[in-house]
Amino acid sequence: MSQDAHVDSATAVLWDRGGTKHDMIATRTFGFWLYLLSDAMIVSSLFASYLVLGHRVNAAAGPSAGDVVHPIAAFWGTVLLFSAILAYGGAMVGLKRGDRRAVLAGLGGAFVLGAGFLFVEGRDFAELALHGMVPERSGYLSAFYTLVLYHGAHLVFGLLWIAVMMAQVARQGFTANVIYRLLNLKLFWFFQGFVWIYVFSFVYLTGALHVH
Amino acid sequence: MSIETRDPLQHPEVQLARGRHYVGAYVVSLLLTGGPLWLVVRHLGTPRRLMIVVIASAAALTLVQGYFWLRLDFSRTQRWMTAALVLFIPLVVMTIGLTAWMFATLYARTMIPTLMHAPAFGH
């Protein structure tokens, strides 16, 4: 019958000894990466909504992109965010050496810079709200806030996670479990940079293009 | 579940970290966001040209951050992650692109045109 007639049944290996050889860390990081990709689908849905609701009909005679975005403020946010990622990269370089102090310093730096990003974004939004540009104003503003804040919410969550990981690194050192979580957090944190590229390009820069 | 016997610090994914790559990608990232920003706020080009610049720099940034920060390549360690990302990209493009396409002329085709020309909706 068999498509595998070439395996000789007399000498074939039937059992595999020596315990399971699955790589726990790689399995964990891969699953987490899959989660991030599914999250990217949510972001894509939000971008699709933003595009559809970007039509001037959807501004409901209210402000449209050109009135709402402040690309220069967003650029300072960009600098902070990318620096936060770089700081996390520093932690990863420290981890490679098994250097606990460097890892803690990198995580701490990422925390502070990430919080800085949220501060810049929050100040921008507070100003918009002062001018009556709130999500309830129009379909366009609903889509704008939701998209940008979805990224922001991830950073809030990331800060919480960084704090937890600092505690774990300090208390438990570099166990396999702590390490896979640091690697997952790396994926998470770097991924927010990815998402921000598109938010910055297609919300802030593109929005500013249409100011006449 | 397996018992991890080797030193986890020697795990290939830990060993992926490269300080120089990280810093390089950082500098390029700032250039590729700051550059288009400067062009846009200075209006250096038609909106159409600027749009192309924005798209191109976003695409370039994706590659730079993907390769030098997330270190997505086809090495043994990383290839499944890269493959998963590559498989998802068409889905992202379809979600956004096909949606944009089907809505592009929708208002004009349905009852919205009368509204569009009403004063309240104009600029």
Add this chain to the structure above:
Amino acid sequence: MLVDYPGPWTFLLGRLDAREIPLQNPILLWTFVLVSVGAVAVIGAVTYYGSWGYLWREWLTSLDHKRIGVMYCLLGVAMMFRGFIDGVMMRTQQLMAVGPKSPGYMGALHGYLPPYHFGQIYSAHGTIMILFAITPILVGIMNIIVPLQIGARDMAYPYLNAMSFWLTAAATGLVMISLFVGDFSHAGWVGLSPLTELAYSPGVGVDYWSWAVQIGGVGTTLASINIIATIIKMRAPGMSWTRMPIFCWTALSASVVGLSSFPVLTAAVALLSLDRYAGTHFFTPGLGGNLMLYTDLFWIWGHPEVYYVVLPAFGILSEIIPTFSEKPLFGYVTMAAASIAIGGVSWSVWLHHFFTMGAGPGVNAFFSIASMLVGIPTGVKVFNWAFTLYRGRVRFDVPMLWALGALVLLLTGGLTGMMLAMPAINYTVHNSVFVVAHFHNMLNVVGFACFGAINYWFPKVFGFRLDERTGKLAFWFFSAGTVVLFGSMYALGFMGMPRRMDYIPFTSWRPLLMGEEAGILLFLVASYYFVKQLFVSIRDRAKNRVTASDAWGTSRSLEWLTHSPVPFYNFAVQPHINSRDEWAWRREHGLGHVRPDRYEDIHLPDNTPLPVMLGACAFALGFGLVWRMYWLAASGLVGIVVLVIARSFQDGPGHTVPGARIRQMEASYAAAPGEVGAARDPVGGVAAWQTASAPRPRAGDGRPARP
């Protein structure tokens, strides 16, 4: 930020007050009585047999993929029952409310269900059947079978697996409690916008629907991650991609579809909730909302979702048909490729659910052609199954009957799908019961495959076969019901009957409506025989006991290599894979009885109550949000965060089962094949139910040793 809605609110109870409990509605009252009696009976029985501890230790806190799978299936079957009763109620209403002269009862103008109640029933029916019946059954089957087919000890993430299940259970709980506390959505399983907006649905019904969908959706997304990672990372040595059983290929493809599409549903429903809670304008008709955007996002998920459920069904057929044709599957490579292709193409067809939106001809043509392209890989599969049957020694065991029935249904369902995919036809039959007949036809393919799978793999999990005679009766009545019900429905669709009608104006449709009613009565008989089948089989399990690892004698894939019922460690020693149909290969080369000569320690994760607790918190979160009891919602959320963080500090070390103990267990299997496992092994759930009420098990009884 929070919007105003009509009605009172208190801090403690939010929108909830005593009037929300529908005591005045006789139908709900009786349902409540019935459900309470059932619950009391179950709780009483468990208490009487003193099985609470057993239930908690061995099932509710279990991380064993087989147990979680069984719980998924039980949940799904129970919900299928609930959804079925909804169906009976709708059919009966439509039969009673024909023509202006039809009488009305219990407050309805015609028939016995007022429109608002009827609306809730069809919404609950669709939501339940797709998300809380078929999906859990399929996820359960994948949970049980995928690790066994690839020779793994468990799923890649056992803890996440339990969490997915308990999230699904929490969501199901929300749907169920909406029967007795408040009401359910009346806006269809698709959540028709802008009907779901607060202005048009100010009650809690839509919120029940949206939070249930939301929590269940997260559970399914996580389950998809688990299955993908399991297949990619946990295959036994020697199992290359071209040696992987087709069911695993379809599980992989389905899970990729699920992983990528469920988040879009999450987004769509989250935006709707933002409209309802925060006053945004995504889908409102005024102030710049776009209600077609909801429809778009919903179907970006909705169409892939139908393939999420049909792909595993295809995988099941691909396992059953070769076994009972006593031949290897025809066209393995094309079958695997078709599974992946179907998953891929299913992502680019969603607009066929709203051709009538009025997009341009280019758009409609694109989606029409893409929809028809799905037919190509599907056709490849149908031919492959046909060629597998061709010149096979076909046996008509119960699983095979269900599989063959599914093939026939696939043909009619697929062809009517093709018709619907042509915009010109679609404009005339969209939103008619023709569409309803099409997709029930298709979902019955999945249902048939599920029943086939339950019959096929039952002995693998529990150690005895399901009764043959009652099983066949269930199959024939179910098939007859399908033909009679959906035949009538197709005809009504051609006659232009719109879907979701609580009152039918034309008396000329009555004969066909009676046909539909007759069909559902046949379903009723079928479900009686299905329950009887379970009952008879459990009662006479000694008679149907499986003594060999292979319950059917001609099975092919790896799960049949290990004992029936499967011990908690799956395989005593990890098998090395030499062939595409490993078990068939070993059997045909006289290696079927070769057991390993040496056993090694096995490391397993400890059971943990955290997933149940997470499910409880998710339920609290959902319930709190539905009723706007913000303190409860916040507590649920905080509970989830705290539990997740606490777990990350614990690092459950797991426990090791020494090789000597494995040897002992394996020896006892060899001494009395079937007996030992079925009587004492905890995985043979039903049998273990009895041992639990007997004196506590002694050593050597097959329970895992704690170090």
